[in-house]
Amino acid sequence: MTQLSTVLITGASSGIGAVYAERFAQRGHDLVLVARDGARLESLASRLRTEHGVAVDILRADLTQADDIRLVEARLRDDASIGVLINNAGIAQSGSFVEQTGDAIERLITLNTTALARLANAIAPRLAQAGEGSIVNIGSVVGLAPELGMTVYGASKAFVLFLSQGLSLELNPKGVYVQAVLPAATRTEIWERAGIDTNAIPEMMDVNELVDAALGGFDKREPVTIPPLHDDSAWGTLQAARQALLGGIKQSHAAERYRSVGAH
Numbered sequence: 001m002t003q004l005s006t007v008l009i010t011g012a013s014s015g016i017g018a019v020y021a022e023r024f025a026q027r028g029h030d031l032v033l034v035a036r037d038g039a040r041l042e043s044l045a046s047r048l049r050t051e052h053g054v055a056v057d058i059l060r061a062d063l064t065q066a067d068d069i070r071l072v073e074a075r076l077r078d079d080a081s082i083g084v085l086i087n088n089a090g091i092a093q094s095g096s097f098v099e100q101t102g103d104a105i106e107r108l109i110t111l112n113t114t115a116l117a118r119l120a121n122a123i124a125p126r127l128a129q130a131g132e133g134s135i136v137n138i139g140s141v142v143g144l145a146p147e148l149g150m151t152v153y154g155a156s157k158a159f160v161l162f163l164s165q166g167l168s169l170e171l172n173p174k175g176v177y178v179q180a181v182l183p184a185a186t187r188t189e190i191w192e193r194a195g196i197d198t199n200a201i202p203e204m205m206d207v208n209e210l211v212d213a214a215l216g217g218f219d220k221r222e223p224v225t226i227p228p229l230h231d232d233s234a235w236g237t238l239q240a241a242r243q244a245l246l247g248g249i250k251q252s253h254a255a256e257r258y259r260s261v262g263a264h
Contacts, residue, residue: 005083005133006055008032008076010063010119013040016138016186017088019211024084025052032082034059034072034089063089063115064107073122083133085123087116090138090156097151105152112156117163124171131175136218137164141184141226157182161224168223177221181214184228 007024011017013035021031025048033041038060045056059075061068076082090112093104120135127133142150143157164180171178185204210227217225229235 004029006030006032006079006081007084007086008034008072008082008123009086009088010034010072010115011089013037013044015207016183016211017086018044019207020086020088021048021056023211023215025054025056028052028054029084030055030057030081032057032059032075032079034061034063036060036062063119064110069115069118073118076119076122077126080126082123083127083130085119085135087119087135087137089115092150092153100152108152109156112153113159116160120163120167124167124176127176128171128174133175134177134179134218135164135167135171136179136181136214139164139180139182141182141228143182165223172223179214179218179222180224181217182224182226182229183210183214186210 004027007020007029009017009020009024009031012021012031012033014037017033017035021033021044025031031045031048031054033045033056035041038058041058041060045058048054048056059072061072063069063072076085091108093100093108116137120137123133123135127135137160139160140154140157142154143159143161146154161180161182164178168178183205186207205228213227214225217227224235226232226235
């Protein structure tokens with residue numbers, strides 16, 4: 001791509017997605033903005049066109065709906081100008097697991113995992129063939145530890161991290177950069193939509209600070225960016241412990257501690 005590539009951003013009408021749109025427009029990138037709220041998208045697009053002189057296309061889509069996912073997939077496959085995907089659309093959910101409905105769980109999993117993976121899958125082959133481009137997946141620190149609560153949401157964000165790390169192993173050698181961004185609580189509308197009182201959360205990061213930090217990791221080509229983690233050596237320690245655990249797995253026999261089970 002000899003010129004700046006177009007950036008497609010999901011969940012772009014507000015919050016993290018809207019700030020990503022602002023920042024990439026400031027950098028001179030044309031944009032494709034995806035969200036459910038067409039009016040808010042058009043308002044944002046109009047302002048970015050005026051203030052930054054970039055081309056901004058809007059794609060109204062509800063990524064919990066299969067037909068809309070396919071619409072965005074087609075754009076990612078067919079539009080060769082799109083070289084960056086910001087997989088940002090997502091929802092949170094309040095209440096314990098036993099209080100949630102099956103339909104609500106399905107909607108969260110569809111948006112936070114299925115749509116994200118399918119959109120990455122739609123653009124990855126083209127980027128790999130071109131030997132350049134980027135996929136950014138917005139996860140969460142909640143995906144690092146089930147102890148942090150929000151069981152289904154956390155599980156969906158653990159998927160985002162695992163997928164991103166696997167994609168990085170596959171695609172980085174082909175010239176494609178994959179970044180997982182793990183925010184902590186960030187001041188956006190996602191909390192209100194989930195029915196969660198933000199006053200009950202003692203510390204929240206400003207969304208502009210979050211995106212600027214994420215873009216700092218993007219520019220450094222970090223595979224995993226955790227803006228609220230102040231001691232970055234802790235991430236390296238966790239990764240080293242995981243590799244040590246994997247090294248201790250011997251596939252041919254069960255561990256000694258289990259061998260007496262059923263012996264009687």
